[in-house]
Amino acid sequence: MRFLFINGPNVNMARFTEPGVEGEIDYNALLDYLDVCCQQMGIEPDFFQSNHEGTLVDIIQQAYYEKVDAIIINPAAYTHTSIAIHDALKAVGIPTVEVHLSNISAREEFRENSYITPACVKTYIGFGFEGYEKAVKHLKKHYCKD
Ligand code: DQA
Secondary structure (H helix, E strand, C coil): CEEEEEECCCHHHCCECCCCCCCCECHHHHHHHHHHHHHHCCCEEEEEECCCHHHHHHHHHHHHHCCCCEEEEECHHHHHCCHHHHHHHHHHCCCEEEEECCCHHHCCHHHCCCCCHHHCCEEEECCCHHHHHHHHHHHHHHHCCC
């Protein structure tokens, strides 16, 4: 079972704090954490990050040809602007969960709209790292046969 994690602009620069973990955690720690979660669930993860909208569209299309089973995407700022990413997700038809580390509904007004939500089977916002883990569990349970 292959799951693709896609992170958009600046997520690689993010610093997180997580309950129960002292100090700040960086993007590489997020990937290590997700790698362990996936291995425990029998999932082969691929991780991809780009700051470029077209590159994100390319990787979504590539997932179709490589028969990826599910996508977990945090499109970052493109969430609020990108019809192209919405269309790519619709075009490939791979079950996708949208994740946001922060609670976008409690931030600036311009973050309230997501063009990505209608192309996804579920959205997790404001759970930090755990949002990605919840996404994996949801996709495995509802969209993948063992
Ligand atoms: C984000 C929320 C977006 O609004 C923002 O532009 C990001 C990160 C999040 O994970 O909370 O870059 O997607």
